[in-house]
Amino acid sequence: MQIILLSGGSGKRLWPLSNGVRSKQFLRLLPGPGGEPESMTQRVVRQIAESGMLENATQPSGSGIVVATSASQRDALMNQLGDRVEIVTEPERRDTFPAIALSTTWLHSVKGCSRDETVVVMPCDPYTEAGYFRTVKRMAEAVERQAADLVLMGIRPTCPSTKFGYIVPAPGAQTDILPVARFTEKPDAARAARLLEEGALWNGGVFAFRLGYLLDALKSYLPDAAGFEQVHARYGELPKISFDYEIVEKARSVAAVPFSGEWKDLGTWNALTEELVSESTGNVILGRHTENTHVVNELDLLVLCEGVKDLIVAANSDGILVCGKEHSEGIKEYVDRLNVRPMYEERRWGYYKVLGQTDYEDGHRSLTKLLHLNAGCSISYQTHARREEVWTFVDGEGLLALDGRITKVGRGDVAHIRRGELHAVKALTDLEIIEVQSGDELVEEDIRRFDWNWPEM
Template sequence: MNIILLSGGSGKRLWPLSNDIRSKQFIKIFKDEVGNYESMLQRVYRQIRTIDDGAAVTVATSKTQVSAIRNQLGDSVGISVEPCRRDTFPAIALATFYLHDVLGISAEEAVVVCPVDPYVSDEYFVALKELGHLAVQGDAKLVLMGVEPTYPSEKYGYIIPETKDEISKVQTFKEKPNAEIAAEYIEQGALWNGGVFAYQLKYVLQKAHELLDFTDYYDLYAKYETLEKISFDYAVVEQEKNIKVKRFNGSWKDLGTWNTLTEAMEEQAIGQAIMNEQCQNLHVLNELDVPVLCMGLKD
């Protein structure tokens, strides 16, 4: 299985915990199976290895994050370095050409692209393998993961499948709606767009050449700073007619907000912190109405 983990963002919605200097995916706030602290990146990578120890993992990231990735994952993981941030379509195109032109992976092979920061059970990565198998079959140009919605969220885009089968052709996509419209989408059988794509390399190799002016990976890298900032959803997914979606109804959280992050954490404080009865009436002072995470530092 070939996997591209998208890790270019800085998670500024979690400021000041996460910022350009210290991105959320590298902060060790979760515990592994033996009680050691691990980051989002380490957790996802460990889960991938649990399901498929032979998976070829490549992290698509900005050059400012390379040292952090090497420090946490070592040298066994591939890294597709973005010279600057240009959103997900340029990042995925560059990573795809990196796999093909630099690593020599066949254009007939499938790759699964997913975010680096989902908080999920291991069955999520079993589903990723199934997406890769579906992409190899070639019945659809793209295969997406659609997450079964638990409430009418305004934070996610929606995928409306043609049928209620586990695997279905996609009828249409809907951008992030308000709660009332989201509820209508869910009544129609809509799924949350989890930001996961599977395809044969040749599909994005061709799409990139159609939409961008370059010759190969090295030329694309050299011209990267001149590329338009555009998401993979807008540039590719919404233009493609031959797409399938696989339903995923397992545990899934997008840790992009303080609420979802603190819900996933096992502890209220990390490090040396003091919590007692003197800590009261904090809600009155918390004008933003967000959870407060306490991280202590050792002397």
């Protein structure tokens, strides 16, 4: 079995902690098995491993996880999951059908999976329990037994919700693999109530099929594309449409496997705070007259709350949110108006935080960051055309490459990197750097990367 995890979204409902590059699935707020914080994506990958679905994962043709994502999320995935997953990056965002089609092509032409391989597609961020993954295994088994070409997970509804699409089983279906009669997209409340009377299930967004099933569907759009590289190069020719609309609703042979355990979408602050172990995270004091209030503070500054009730307070370098819990779903409309650069970003080598930025009257700009490199990681060999940088090493030890010359650096060392000058750094231990950029345009896109091999030291 091969598992495709879909990682997308902008996470605007969990602003300010989430943004365009740090979506909700990367927030390390949930309690891990040993008490350490973990993100939604880390939790799901751990649960998949614990479920036993990754048999022979170390073999080239063994079970494995591939994450379909955008270029902006690649570094965060590498940082959080390391070599536990493979990553397929979309050339551009085009919805779930193209992303799944690209990933299945990668499984076939790069990993070498056969057309008969069972593939399961699922989101990377459901908050659920072990029974969910046992249901996924039953879905895969149903595909292998040829119960249907396409098998879905149907969530047993707990209420007539208007937030989900519904799967309507065929009348009289009694087995644990239910033939599907039709689908209904997010209904109004009255229609949802009637659907529950028909035994309808919520569409959980989990799909299972044989690899060849989707490879054949892809041929209708790119009949002469032979392999992953060609599909990747012609990605823009694929329709920008969801997998549900393009594949599921057109399929002739569809079944659903029900799941009735815990299942939540932690896509709003109100939903997320219900699963947090503590009412406060970070540098926070909650006064004795504070009720039902959760505070998540990623700033070094203290946040003190007293005499308030039913609030969510979230603070980091991107901004500060103070919101009544009953209104937490409504913040997206305000966040949609924002057009600011991310102030915190996870990278494959660690993370950075923007500490301050200033624009001067003559057009000159400055930007100050804290860079944290994990031990053994390195920043690519690169140049900048529009800015120069000053690096002050404040903790740890590393190697600095500057126009081909390598020096050992540590606390108190300073490096001045001029425009066009090749530079890289490698952390021998966890390494922290204060970076001050200056120039007329300070954007992440001002970068050219070059090949570089660190010598043995």
